[in-house]
Amino acid sequence: MSKVLVTGADLAPQALALLEGHEVVYAGKTPTEDGLIALCKTHDPVAIIVRYGKVGPAVMDAAPSLQVISKHGSGTDTIDKGAAKARGIEVVAAVGANAAAVAEQALALLLACAKSVVQLNARMHAGHWDKATHKSLELGGRTVGLLGLGAIGQRFAKMADAMGMRVIGFDPYATNLPAYIPSVDLDTIWRESDAISLHCPLTDDNRGLIDAQTLAKCKPGVVIVNTARGGLINEADLLAAVRSGQVASAGLDSFAAEPMSAGHPFQGQERIVLSPHIGGVTSDAYVNMGVCAAKNLLAVLARRATANA
Known part of the structure; x- marks a missing residue:
């Protein structure tokens, strides 16, 4: 079963329902680069949903199967997009969800x-x-x-x-x-x-x-x-x-x-x-961002699977 790494401690139930068929691994509320690298080496995820922390080249290199990095929100500045592009990893965002x-x-x-x-x-x-x-x-x-x-x-x-x-x-x-x-x-x-x-x-x-x-x-x-x-x-x-x-x-x-x-x-x-960066933190936005992040990564995986068929 392919793995999806979440750089957070949880994901909306509606998003988890969409990811049925994948094993979801959580990094916790305060993920560090070393912690993410260790999780990637252990689980080799095909996708990462980014909630907290940063995802740079070292994290990407620790996950050889990684195909897509999906932001749980709209801002992707915590993802090294240049490094992702160089490695053929797509970066997608839940634009408008919050x-x-x-x-x-x-x-x-x-x-x-x-x-x-x-x-x-x-x-x-x-x-x-x-x-x-x-x-x-x-x-x-x-x-x-x-x-x-x-x-x-x-x-x-x-x-x-x-x-x-x-x-x-x-x-x-x-x-x-x-x-x-x-x-x-x-x-x-x-x-x-x-x-x-x-x-x-x-x-x-x-x-x-x-x-x-x-x-x-x-x-x-x-x-x-x-x-x-x-x-x-x-x-x-x-x-x-x-x-x-x-x-x-x-x-x-x-x-x-x-x-x-x-x-x-x-x-x-x-x-x-x-206020402590909680503009997008509402019950509705939590669901919307999780669902959008899940849909975005699934769309990338499906497109790539079709292209490689």
Whole structure:
């Protein structure tokens, strides 16, 4: 029986049902490269479903039968795609499977920033009543700039448009956009946005895209939201911009290094709202991503089996 390695501790029952006929092996919640190499050497999987950890050339070389690496989600930056291509291993992703979940998290973070939800909650629990002194940001009529207009970005744009926000977006690969998402260049995003929300994959070209230089081009008091990848932001530069007031607040669900270590400079910053990369972690998205990851890998295996018949 062929093996499927999951770089996690579990998989949705609906996904497991699709994989009936394959033996599923789990790497646990915090897989290491050495651990994955050992499992690959022991089980020689035909497919890997990537939930946590990274899959690089050493892991691939430990599994001679490996044909496909399937991401349990949409971001494939934890998979060495160049190494996979060189070895004839296909990389597939569950694009759009968690779009609703992540877009809703982005909106929640934007609203939390604009309405000071976290800070006011803490003040109320401490016995304060700040009605006479607090003013929040009204989002209706404000401009939100989106970096990335895939399934998640477009889902977020639809919600922002419904709230009466003006939406603008940058994505050189997006086509057939709805009328309420005009495509603009990056300079327009920086210049015109009252809030910026990141929805793009992390690449070598956009690593550290949000830094001191780009933040200086933004409107004073801009709000930054990131539910994509932490590497898109230079964290030291963002922190400096929050402290100076150039950035009014930031809502972050992903970070350069995860999990966040104790004593991280963002901790304790009242104008930075944090969540532990759980934008795509809902009961529905868990099922959707598992099912999509299973279907994707089975499609690759079936196509290859037919080609080799």
